[in-house]
Amino acid sequence: MAWGKFTRGSARAQRFGAALVGTTALVGGIGISAEVAAQQTQASSQAAQNTIKFAIPAQPLANAIVAFSAASGVNIVSGGVIASGIQSSAVSGKLTARQALDKLLAGTGYSYRFTGATSVTLVDPNSAADAGATVDGAIALATIDVTGGAGSSWAAAEEAPYTSAGSTAFISQEQINRVPPTSTGDMFKNTTGVLARGNRNGSKIDVNIRGMQGQGRVATMVDGAVQQSSIATGYAGYDSRTFVDPEMIGGVDIEKGPGGTPGAMGGSVNMRTMNAGDIVRDGNTVGLRLRGGMGSNTVVPTLYSMVPGMDSPDRPSLDNSFGSIAAGIVTDKVEIVAALSRREQGNYFAGKNDKNNSVRFVPNPWALTYFPGEEVFNTSQSSESSLVKGKLNLTESASVELSYMNYNSRYGEESADMLTAFGWLKMEYGPNEVNVDTYTSKFTYNPSDSKLINFVARAWASDQDDDFKGVQGDGAVFTHGYSVSNTSELDVPVGEVSLKYGWDYFNEDASLQLRPTGTSTKVVGERSMHSGFLNAMWLPLEWLKLQGGGRYDTFAMESKGPNPILSPKTGERLNPNAAITIAPFDGVQLFGKYAEGWRPPSLRETMYRESVFPNPNLRPETAKTYELGVNYVREKLLTENDRVRLKALYFNNTYDDYILRMQRLAGGLWFANAKTAEFDGFEVSGSYDAGIVFADVALTRYTKIAYCISDAKCDGREPDSDYGSPYVPPKHTGTITLGTRALDQKLTLGGRIFFAGERYLESTSNRFKQIWDPFVVYDVFGSYEVNEHFRIDGSIENITDLYYFDPLTTASVPSPGRTARVSATARF
Known part of the structure; x- marks a missing residue:
């Protein structure tokens, strides 16, 4: 297959047609609603x-x-x-x-x-x-x-985590760009309870929320469209792969725990792309934004090289660069944004300062590893992205939105089998390639004179084709779905009541081209979920809020193709939730929340025959989660113009029938249900902003991580056969950001500390051990607004040039050494 070209033939055309027809049908119904809205x-x-x-x-x-x-x-x-x-x-x-x-x-x-x-x-x-x-x-x-415009939606999203019961988070575009990500998953560093597994290995995002990841446990979305595929990575388990260019992101919404997305009992991550309001300046009708930047510490890879370079470039160059152009239009009736971006990044170099006396990632004398200061092979990427997004305000009450985004990347990636070291060579291999098309549509009807109608309908589709040169070959998945919801406010004798109710549906149509021994076997399957939901909120008193409701989930899955290996499988469950919020003082909220969730087995776990046998008799996983916490928001704490926001909470999450890889009585490995898995801990997040100074903090501490394989085996450790459970997070992680603004707030200077402790559980595997040492990494950043049209940004990541491994690292891929970046933004 030629790089840069993907041909899926009639199947892909049919998929595109299905998405287009669905969108057209949605828009076609607007005429009726528009007439009602006009009245x-x-x-x-x-x-x-x-x-x-x-x-x-x-x-x-x-x-x-x-x-x-x-x-x-x-x-x-x-x-x-x-x-x-x-x-x-x-x-x-x-x-x-x-x-x-x-x-x-x-x-x-x-x-x-x-x-x-x-x-x-x-x-x-x-x-x-x-x-x-x-x-x-x-x-x-x-x-x-x-x-x-966009500013209001982002501002509301930033406030939401500090005024809601339970755990949500928001990552702003400003936070992403302070220290631009070397790897896409770097943008989660400032978020409690969230890590990116295998962040340095390839260009994908594989999100871990409080120990939950993979096989659909966390729904990763772009503009509400679920976008993830499953690829086997040998002894490091399975990736759930999502691809997006950070340059296209306007903000990231995160929900921890079940409830928001059917089947995603670990939580959800929704990366919202930029809006026209992000490009068009206030008071203008049209706008243009040009951005570009360069970084240091990378080199153009040499195909099949077996001798890593040792001379890391100190100055930014085009070997590590990006550029983008975005244009927008905003009128009373129409909002349109179109954007293009390109990113080039060579292989980066590991840090030279090894504070742990050359303790390697894997304590195995035969294991492949990269040493301090070396070029890290297969860490390059070359990507292009395009986005077209529009909103039409049909009336003051009705609007329709449509968007399309394409992402294409050629990227290097190590196979996790390098950790076993038996005959594996340290070498620059050929790149993988991925292409993703994402389509979304949304219709909103919210008449100002009716408390009973706030109607939203969505339809979306995601088509992902991943040509992966790893252990198990290519993967392709087409996912589509829709949702309808309405919010009604009711007048009741005591207080106020609001109801939100609706229906969600999604369908996953996946195929995997297996290459276990040089042969090629194609496995295909389909999985769908329906979910009806009702959530109520009652405010009986000024200081008391009660919430409750649930989801009724159903699923169906089946094998497809000439040799189906799974009979049709179905299931259903009601998943309740409840929360209470008490506001004893102005700006203070005490809350408690309970929620249950449900994850049916994935296509891979039930039907894909690889080195691990599928299990068609798997039971769905069930989550039972508790949270207790406090929100604190206050103005004028120390000065007339400051503002403080704080969220502190305890979580206790238990997962029954948790699915792991285990030994079969008949020999070999297969997926099987363990009795339970449990993840407990504390999270603290907050910010302080007084204009001249600002600070952000995000701290996570686990107090318990345990696995009970059965009643007879409940020692808290994961099974040896699960290859070290590459989803077990460190005992603690955190970031602290401090900054100042000067020259009428045109100049911003600051620094960030990122730290992590050791893995919570010692790996029990004798062949594969995922071990990283505790570390502290220091970054600095700055920006200067030259005028209303031009801005310069700069940053230095890992200023001490530390040699370290990120938590949840897969393969022996150390993190980048000292990396300097400079960028410029022009807006007209």
Whole structure:
């Protein structure tokens, strides 16, 4: 197969057609809804008179406006930049939008006027724009969209983890770009309980959430489309592979634990691509963003070389570079963004400073390993990405969104079999290649004069083709699905009640081209899930929130092709959840949450015959999770303009019928159900921002990780046959970020500490041991806003040039040594 070309013939065309037909059908239904929506948006007065529950603390006015918009659904535009020193007043209770705005703006000097059913213009009497000509007696303003663009959705996502019961997290584009990722999974460093397995080996993302990973335990999505394939990596188990260029990401939403996505009992990760509002400046209709950068510490790989280089480049060069261009349009009716990116990265060099006296990753004298300062073969990548995304506002109540993204990469990757060392050569092999097409569509209908309707329908498809030169050959998976949901707010005698209910469906159609002994055997199968859900929230008192509900999940799977090896298999389960939140003081929330989840066996575990036998009789895994914690949000803690956010919690997660690789009585290995697996621990995350200084912290500490294979064998250790269980996290991990802003906040300087402890459980395997030493890595970063159009960023990763291995490393691939980067961004 020629690199850069993928041909799937009629099957791929049919898949694309299916996605297109589904999207067209969704859009075709909009005409009916649009006519209904048009009748619902006649007068602004009616929207302004509806009463809404508000609980907005006093805070900087810009943040308060975002909170008001999120609560009310009213879009606010401003005639200028809102000064950072202006504080809002607190707003609490059931009020109309007008009453809430009156309270919010009291004492700020700002006024407002309704310009539509859900549109308000904010008026600053000190703005030069307010001194201009009037239109029909009103001030003509050059509007800046404060809440309708991308900024509002990202701001709300950043706040959500600190105001919700249970564990969620958000990674912003700013956090990703502070120290740009050498490997895509680096963007999870600042998140509690989340690691990227095998992050240095290949260009994929394989997410581990609190010890759960692989086989669909964690749903990894791009714009809501599940995108992951399963590839065998020999003695390191199985990858769940997701591919995306960080340059296309606007933000990452993370949910830990079951409930959000059917079958994903470990949690979910949704990487949202950029929006038009990320490109178009406030007040403009069109925008253009150009970005490019270079890094050091890489070299162009030499195919089949067996002698690693030792001279790591100190200066940034095009051997480690990226570039992107993105254009956007934003009007009252249409939002469109289109982007292209390209990334080139040669093989990187390991750190030279070996503080652990050359203790190797695998304590095996025959095992292949890379030594301090060496070029690490097969760590290069060359990728291109493209994105087209649009939103059409049919009325003030109805909108439709469509997007398409393509990702293509040629990347190096070591086989984990190198850890056994028997005859394996240290050598630069030919690249793997992956191509991914992702399609999404979304329809939203939210009439301003109805509390009963907030309807969202989605349809998506992901087509991934991974030409993997590892142990088990190529993998291809086509995944598609849809979801419909509605949120209704009910008037009840005591407090307020909201209901969210709907239906999710997804289908996975996968094939694996096996090459165990030079022959080629194709195995294909199909797996689908339906899930109906209902979740209720009741606010009986100002300080009390009760939540509860559940999902009713069903699944079906079967073999396909001329020689099916699995009879059709089905199952069903009701998975409940409940939560309580108590707010004893302003800005303080105490919460508890219980949730159950369910994961049916994967196609690989039930039907793919490789070095491990499938087991068609596997029982689904069941999760039972508890969380207790506290949220703390406060303004003016130390200064007039600071803000602190904190989340601290304890989690206890038990997984019954957990699936592992075990010895068969008939000989060989197969997948089988263990009795339980348990992961307990603490997480602390938070931020402090006073303008001139800022800080972020993310700490994870496990107090128990244990496996009970059966009632008779419950010593807490994973079985020897599971090859060292490459999903066991370290005892503790964390990051601490400190920074300062100067020169009217145009200059930002800061540093980050990333650290991890030893593996929680000592590996019991005699042949494969995943061991890493505790480490502390120091990074620095900075940026300077030259003017409103041009920005320069720089960073140095691993400034002490430490030789170390990341947690959950697969293969003997050390992490990068000292790497300097510089980039520039131009916006017009």
